Amino acid sequence: MELLITIIVLALIFDYINGFHDAANAIATIVSTKVLTPLQAVIWAAFFNFLAFFIAKYLIGDFGIANTVSKTVYEQYITLPVILSGVIAAIIWNLWTWWRGIPSSSSHTLIGGFAGAAIAAYGFGAIQSSVILKIVLFIFLAPVIGMLVAFLFTLIVLNLCRKAHPHTAEKWFKRLQLLSSALFSIGHGLNDSQKVMGIIAAALIAAHSQGIGMGVNNVGDLPDWVAFSCFTAISLGTMSGGWKIVRTMGNRITKVTPLEGVIAET
Numbered sequence: 001m002e003l004l005i006t007i008i009v010l011a012l013i014f015d016y017i018n019g020f021h022d023a024a025n026a027i028a029t030i031v032s033t034k035v036l037t038p039l040q041a042v043i044w045a046a047f048f049n050f051l052a053f054f055i056a057k058y059l060i061g062d063f064g065i066a067n068t069v070s071k072t073v074y075e076q077y078i079t080l081p082v083i084l085s086g087v088i089a090a091i092i093w094n095l096w097t098w099w100r101g102i103p104s105s106s107s108h109t110l111i112g113g114f115a116g117a118a119i120a121a122y123g124f125g126a127i128q129s130s131v132i133l134k135i136v137l138f139i140f141l142a143p144v145i146g147m148l149v150a151f152l153f154t155l156i157v158l159n160l161c162r163k164a165h166p167h168t169a170e171k172w173f174k175r176l177q178l179l180s181s182a183l184f185s186i187g188h189g190l191n192d193s194q195k196v197m198g199i200i201a202a203a204l205i206a207a208h209s210q211g212i213g214m215g216v217n218n219v220g221d222l223p224d225w226v227a228f229s230c231f232t233a234i235s236l237g238t239m240s241g242g243w244k245i246v247r248t249m250g251n252r253i254t255k256v257t258p259l260e261g262v263i264a265e266t
Helices: 002-032 038-060 064-070 080-100 106-122 129-160 166-209 224-240 243-252 258-265
Strands: none
Touching (some): 002 080, 002 106, 002 224, 002 258, 038 166, 038 224, 064 166, 080 166, 106 129, 129 258, 166 224, 166 258
């Protein structure tokens, strides 16, 4: 029981770190373009991170990403020590990349840590290769897809706004940045909170197989406190801000304008 509680606490700590590590994705552009102050930006992003809980529970009706994460390792190989090792590895990597100001994927870190611990304990036969390969593939595809979509979207917007007065256009794009960053924060909450839910689900399923009272049979049996606590932790993390990564995302990659901010987030 003590090991299970430790894993749940560490998973929520990872979720909190994920919040301030990845907050930069949603707030870097609105801070660098001075649409909101840094404090206003993190509160804005945190609110929509948390709003994602109600969207997932009451509009979408399930937590499908959590189910995918919990199935990256075959159930018979999911043990509490494996999960603990994976979460600790993910926390260490996230803290190091935050300290260095490197925008890296917390989601892939967590899934990689989970899979890596299972491989170390039981070999490559412990992981669901088809699930892992799909996740790995999108490490490379996501930036390319994002770049191509943004390129096309920019051309469309520039053509639509070619007759607009520059000052008027910039004012409208600053307003639209609030909408795009809010939608991005909802996506961040929907996506990344469920990764941690998946890890906690895996721990509770492993606990059930060992006869520990808090255990569950599958992701569908997760108690409501799991989802609520995961969405709360990532929101609190976002409110803490990840300013080193914000500076990297907002200024060091490219000098972002309101137009570019809206398009990148959308």
